[in-house]
Amino acid sequence: MSRSATTDNLGSIALFCQVARLGSFTAAAVQAGLTQPAVSRAIARLEARLGVRLFVRSTRQIRLTEAGAQYYRQCCDVLALLAAAERDLADAQRTPGGHVRLSVPTPLGQLWLLPLLPAFRARYPDITLEVQLSNHNADLIADNVDLAIRGRTPPDSRLVARPLLQAELVVCAAPAYLQARGIPPHPDALAGHDCIQFRLPSSGQPVPWRFRREGVETSQPTGGGLTISDDLLGCVTLARHGGGLLQTYRFIVADALARGELQEVLQDYGGCSRPFSLLYPAGNTLAPRVRVLVDYLLAQPAP
Numbered sequence: 001m002s003r004s005a006t007t008d009n010l011g012s013i014a015l016f017c018q019v020a021r022l023g024s025f026t027a028a029a030v031q032a033g034l035t036q037p038a039v040s041r042a043i044a045r046l047e048a049r050l051g052v053r054l055f056v057r058s059t060r061q062i063r064l065t066e067a068g069a070q071y072y073r074q075c076c077d078v079l080a081l082l083a084a085a086e087r088d089l090a091d092a093q094r095t096p097g098g099h100v101r102l103s104v105p106t107p108l109g110q111l112w113l114l115p116l117l118p119a120f121r122a123r124y125p126d127i128t129l130e131v132q133l134s135n136h137n138a139d140l141i142a143d144n145v146d147l148a149i150r151g152r153t154p155p156d157s158r159l160v161a162r163p164l165l166q167a168e169l170v171v172c173a174a175p176a177y178l179q180a181r182g183i184p185p186h187p188d189a190l191a192g193h194d195c196i197q198f199r200l201p202s203s204g205q206p207v208p209w210r211f212r213r214e215g216v217e218t219s220q221p222t223g224g225g226l227t228i229s230d231d232l233l234g235c236v237t238l239a240r241h242g243g244g245l246l247q248t249y250r251f252i253v254a255d256a257l258a259r260g261e262l263q264e265v266l267q268d269y270g271g272c273s274r275p276f277s278l279l280y281p282a283g284n285t286l287a288p289r290v291r292v293l294v295d296y297l298l299a300q301p302a303p
Contacts, residue, residue, distance in 0.1 A: 010082075012046040013075050015039055016054065020064055020072045084285055096288035097126030103138040103148040104131060107232045107252050108167075108276065112303040113149070120296050127289050135201050135230050140281055146290050148279045160282045162294065165302040166273040167249040169210060172262040177242045183265050184245070187211045187220040194244030195222035199229040209247045211269040222247075249274070251303035 018028040019039065029036040047054050054068035064072060104113050109131065117129060132138060138145050141158055149164060177194075184190055190209070197206040206227065208219045226243050228234040236253055239246040240261050246253075256262040278294055280286065286294065 009046075009049070012042045014079065015042050016046055017072060017075050017079060019043060019055070019062070020068070023062065025062065087285070095126055096124055096292050098287065098289040099128045099130065100147065100289050100293055101130045101145045102132065102293075103140070103143075103145045104133060105135050105149065105151060105232075106133045107249070108149060108151075108303075109133045110233070111251055113297075116297070116300055120293065123296075124289075124292060127293070129293075135232070137201075140279060146280065146287075147293060149276055150279055151274055151276050158282055159279045162278040162298065164276045164278050164297065166275055167251060167302070168270075169247055169272045169274065170250045170253065170257075170264050170270060171209075171245055171247045171266045172239060172253055172257065172264045173245045174240055174242045174261065175263050177239075177244060178263055178265070180242075187213075187266060187269055190220060190222050190245065193222075194224040194226065196235050196238050196244045196246045197222070197224055197227040198232055198235050198248075199227055201230050207247075210272040211266070212271040213269060217272055254303075 015028060015032060015034075018031055019025055022028050022031070025039050025043075026036050029039045032039065043054065050071075052067045052071075053065050054071060055062045056065055102113075110133070114131070117131070121127070121129070132145070137150065138148060140146075140148055150161075151167070181193060184193055187209075195209070199206050209222050210217055211220055212218075222245075224244050226238055228238065232248065232252065235246050235248060236256065238244070239253075240256055245265070250257075253262050257264060278297060280290065280294070
């Protein structure tokens with residue numbers, strides 16, 4: 001017969017789980033601060049309400065019946081959820097505090113994340129932040145990192161990935177380079193140009209250039225005599241000084257484009273982007289200090 005759980009019923013369920021876990025009415029009574037007969041009566045009332053035997057009793061031991069074992073597993077899950085709900089409610093009443101370690105790629109950190117952090121600290125002064133700016137991916141588990149931003153989500157089941165933003169790609173070059181070498185009319189013409197290469201720290205391979213043709217995103221082979229490893233901002237410096245064409249994120253070159261130091265080309269083949277995600281270890285409830293930072297970053301506009 002269906003019946004909503006009352007406070008008394010929840011108490012009986014908690015006692016049942018203690019008896020099942022300890023394998024003893026006496027041990028459960030000691031842990032709960034009750035007498036052994038009181039625990040036995042509570043279990044008897046629970047069995048009567050459910051209409052099923054939960055334990056097989058003998059003079060030497062008790063063990064769960066098949067129905068009792070199934071009920072025990074389900075009750076443990078429910079009690080864990082109730083405990084988590086109480087923790088979340090208690091945490092919500094407190095101002096989050098503590099230390100958060102955050103790993104971010106250098107360009108996104110410099111140009112988007114860091115300018116956002118003073119306002120976050122003003123809102124949550126009890127939270128201290130340690131930001132690791134690096135294009136080498138930290139191991140969140142081994143390096144004890146609370147939160148990371150990544151441009152390519154690693155296939156790691158130990159991590160939760162939350163979509164953060166889509167970063168638009170553009171192709172640009174210094175006006176002096178374009179005057180000397182000409183403006184490429186389409187991606188195939190890049191074969192006759194110096195294309196600045198960026199080598200991914202994770203793979204050691206140059207990042208492929210991407211274009212949209214007739215609504216389909218394709219990869220375009222490129223080559224050039226200048227390659228940068230590790231720091232994407234170095235590619236921008238090369239491009240500004242006439243080193244060649246560069247495909248990169250618009251947010252990285254937005255100021256240089258506005259000042260006329262760089263000029264965008266191949267706009268008719270644009271529209272490609274790459275995702276950035278927030279990553280954090282799976283399996284545990286997020287600490288309030290991390291959860292509020294996640295919520296804050298997800299609410300920010302893309303660069």
